[in-house]
Amino acid sequence: MFCDKCDGVLNARFEPSYFDNEGDIRNAVYNHHETLSSLQASIEEGCLICCRLSSQIMLHQLIQSFQQNNQDSFTSAQIVQSSFEEDTEEENDSFSLNILPGHFGSIPLLELRFRPLSDATVNSSILSYRRLVSSSTNTQESKSLVANWLDMCEQKHLKCFPYRGSDWQPTRLLDLGSLSDSQTDRVRIIESQRESPTGPYVTLSHRWGGSDFYKLTKTTYANLRSGISSQILPRTFRDAVRATKRVLGVRYLWIDSLCIFQDPDDQSDWLKEALTMDKVYKTAFCNLSATGAADSSQGLFFDRRPEQSRPAEVTLTPSHFDPSASAHGYLMVEESASSRQLESTPLQRRGWVFQERLLARRNLHFCCDQLIWECKELYASETYPEGIEIGECVSPWTTLLNGDPPELGLGDEEFENHYHDIWCQIVFRYSECELTVPTDKVIALSGIAKRMREILQDEYVVGMWRRSLPHQLLWTAYSPSKAKQIAGSPDTYRSPSFSWFSTEGTVAMSRWRHQDSILFSVKDITLEYETTDTTGPVKNGHIILHGFVRTMRLYNETDEPSRTQVTIGGVKMNVFTVSLDSRMHGSFLKSSMPLSSDVYCLIARRNITATTYECLILDHVSSGRYKRIGICAVGPKERIATIVEQLPKSESPVPHLTYSTESKKSTVMLI
Template identity: 25%
Template sequence: MPPSAFCTRCVGIFQGHYVPANILVQHNLIDSEAELLLTQSLTKGANTGWKVRLNNDPEKEAPAPYLHHSLQDLEESADECVFCAMIWERLSIEGFVYHPPILDEIKKKDLIGIPTIKSQVAHTGIFSFSIVYVTWSGHNWQGVTFHRFTVFKAIHVGNKDDRAIWKPVYDRQQSLLRIRRWLESSTATSDLRPQLPTRLLHCQPSSSPGGDPTVRLVDSINLDPSTRYTALTHRWGAAQPLKLLEARKSAFHDNISFASIPATFQDAIKLANDIGMEYIWIDSLCIIQDSKDDWQAEAARMASVYSQSYVTIAATTAEDSAAGLKQHTSMLRHPCEIIPSWTGFEDEIPPGPIRIIIQSGFCDEVLSKPLFRRGWTFQEWILSARTIHVARDQLWWTSATSMKSQGYAANETCEAYDFDVDRDHVHAMAPGALYSLTNESPETLARVWHDLLQEYTSRDLTFESDRLVAFAGIAASYQSFAKLPPGSYLAGIWRQVIPQDLLWVVTDGRKVLPPQLYRGPSWSWPSVEPAMNWNGKFSVGMRDINVDLLPDEEPWVAVGTVREASVEAVGSEFGPVSGGHLVFHGPLIKARLGLVLIDLSNRLTAEQAAEFVPGGKLWYMRNYVSLPNQTGAAAKSRAEMHMTMAHLDAVPSSMMSDEETDVYLAVIYCRIGLNVHPNAHTLVLVRGVEKGEYRRIGYVSLIEDVMNPWKETRDFGVFDALEDENEYLSVGDRPGYYNYRIV
């Protein structure tokens, strides 16, 4: 096929004479609604840069704007025209900006598009593209809706450097050759000792063209340690894949019928063969699925499985093992290039070939897909040195050594480009962030760790009991890169920075469910069981301590110290735990935690209340923290004034609305200087079973309404002393300090 297939209507966009868009208004070619759309989206005036193609037809009294397809014709043309496919894709994904009707309904209105161009828009390249959709009234064009294609970027590819990046044709065989060259030229990233997975699949290509490979299970102890293998990252989904079981080991060592292998695995094996690889690691076929011991042992080796694979194949669009790595023959895989012959852009748009790309392409086709919402696949992505993503339209590939940003990728028509990533709607962290940790400052190490946690905890797990083990590979790699000694890892928290790592929070507005099974001590983030928010993210946020302080800013001082810290690991130190505790020495303040219902009904009109709020009342539940002598109506009043509020991991089962319960505030950090407002980072605790024992239920940043007694002297002895000896293990070495245990 030609370098780019354009329909006649799309070719016409890049031909003819363009004039300022306000000509449409001056010649009464559009009605007031269309003018409003132009005003809102394109802005009025001849000097704004927005232009339309105007046709001068001798048989008509007035010129007419150049028209693109109707929506119905656009959908049909998308099967044959690359630019129509791009336009239809964006309209389907984004809807319409200013008037967002349902696409199926708006298609019935026989809408026609008027293309508009604005030159020299930085984010969108050498020009920006939009369409005003109109319908004919019999007298003029009536505006209905408008769409500005902000993710399109127009790139001039007339120079040698840009031509080297943007390939003029889609060619799968050439793509496979490029991938082979890329694999040979890119460097390894892992500092871990070379170690093959316990088992691999040996997939020997057929000697006859189109024949199926011969597949059998092999024990890696019989292989050269330098054997190259690929690993597969995929979703199990609803369809249960073929599994390695104890009873099948002997048969699998002899032969695994290719016909019995699920389609996704078959396609991954064929792709591995296409790039010269004969060995592949697939979890369900290389881990004995009915052996708990083997599963735990292999899960602990996950860091080496993916970090030392020659390349990882990601089944990006496959819903499960049966779906296969099928790719649509979409026009979107083909490059969109054209040489405009238009006039009206002299000295504005350089002449020569233009490539139009979708800047969000990598995000749309890879990072936003369900594979990137799964907890287990996070470490498979982060730890892999090189990954081939099998997307719906084409192959994409990424390298950890070059991928310092989330969007840096190559595909079958692009050598490498830093694509845009919408961080609010995707779950992706660049693997390069982990591999570049060597010799970094403690502040940078902490920030990367917290970013890893936030990305990981935003993903789904079928079994929340896997929360630690599905992160074990990353934790092991982080320990290696950060040069932390063995025994440093405590159920998701590092021994060297325990006080800071205790300050995790469940982000506001999230519902936190009590875990059904024990997953870790209450002070560790795996102990909470999240429900996802509107964009699918649950966030364990961290409080940065003494990071990016201003020159005159008071630093945070650790006022609590860890006397003991231990967990009971089940197997690897990075895997699940059956128990754990901290013994802390520091300020411990008895307080009250209350809930109050705040009536927000006055923020709604009567019509809104009647339509959206049952009973016409809108209530908001807010907690508040106060000292024992601040309880009652005064404390509730302060709660409504947005004073001290806790970030709760869980609401004590004994609490109901408008009730208060005893809590204890474990002060971890505070600002000591007398010239700053009193402020402290604290954990919210409730009593446990044993003497001096507590459980964490949340975090709170204490401000002046609670810390006021401490304001003048910075002495924790001003708070009421704990009277019951069962409230602590022992009295501390200064007033207000105690030794206590958190489990």
């Protein structure tokens, strides 16, 4: 059941190698497997804990940590008492086991909770789990469970009812043939306007990877129109054909590479079809997600070790906290199992898939360990078929953009706050994703932007919204790419510099806090698009801002080279944060040497506590035209007030479109 290493840690046979919190036994850390080969041997032997570390992603993280750090233990284990307060006896008896890469102090790769079987909460809810016994996800039992989920969703989930424009059809679909002929796996393309489909369709989310496979091109179009055997398609597509027809009972399937022309010398069809992705996925009957596959050759179904996913009833003598403890039963539960099996996969880190998953009314995830169902009212798995309620109550994907706004019963201000916060979450999650083609960043979010536009009834401004634009302009880029900022190069133009689309790395958008004081105004917005779709690619654009624009200098002191110093209008500031939008802008920081005078800042917002001000860092281009290059938070308010209320004698008005000697404000253009 457990390898010697895990058993020794759980039953307190080993001495801790380290005590967290100054010797507190409630956070003891133990050496676990000293080598990779030792861990792999335990996985092969079927250790209930080590088996959960067997995924390629986890092993890669472990190996990487071991190689990058001078570790003398390949993995460590941490025992954590679940409650430090005087609470119920049952809660104090429960504990957690965390498996860490290398030494202590790292983020756990695996977190297991051990709850006494005598705990009433265990008996009433957690024991409702279903024991996985099959060694594959491709069984009749699994398919019957999918049919049950689908039937429940179709009959009872009001939020999952068809989209009101459900009679819309994609330009092309794959016709899988009559449902009564379940043995024929022949597919052909139909043009929906010429040959109207007679039923719903299913979509597929998949990772292309590096594999070469059969696609729709001008050359293959004739064959696909007349029909081809699915056997010439990659395994993931073949599995999707069978799952659509035999499991879901649907005749039509949409796969991007087979329903959009992929000719490299002609992108016109791709551009047109890419801008309809909102309708493609929200109108679909269900979205099949090849979550466990690294590319199209690996398929939807996988062999599995059931013990890697299911809870287990075990007998332990955990004397870590009580030397007189006796042996009794525990339920071992991995409360974040679905996140490990779903969220950390390569597919779910893809930018296009982010949109597909969020827009679909139903997602059926084919993971390596089990099938996971996700709709707007249910988040379930083969282990917890009635719904996952342990640790991660519901999937965040079942609540984002969920339901009709009137149902929320919000006032105007609450409504704006609610959806502004949702957009902040969307931007953060999306900016963490990867795109094979960086210039797809705008268009791969256009479907979600269209959905949000329906809700907000607001103007979309390259990743932001007009009514909340002053707040949303104050985004911060974390871990910006070493590569150049995309907007800075004419041949790779993606968006104006004021949009977070222009940079790489994770982006945190500023929260909308009505108590904060915005110190500038947006006078005009001009955007030029590649097409008539205002959520799509942008060719050019600028905004006109009116506010306090002052000279700024960023530099590093010789005795503190890692700390950035800031002066605004010649006045030195206390610096709280400085964040540049791209690492290329790091060249502006020259040790002991201030920037040249053509670096400026827009004093943008005083925060709720009135102790700091946020400022946009600007680089002057010409004639009052600027590019955004970063953001900073500085203070104290008294120094800022001096700069705002009167222009220092040593300073002249900054380059501007217009300047008011009365208000000391400039009108400038951000491009």
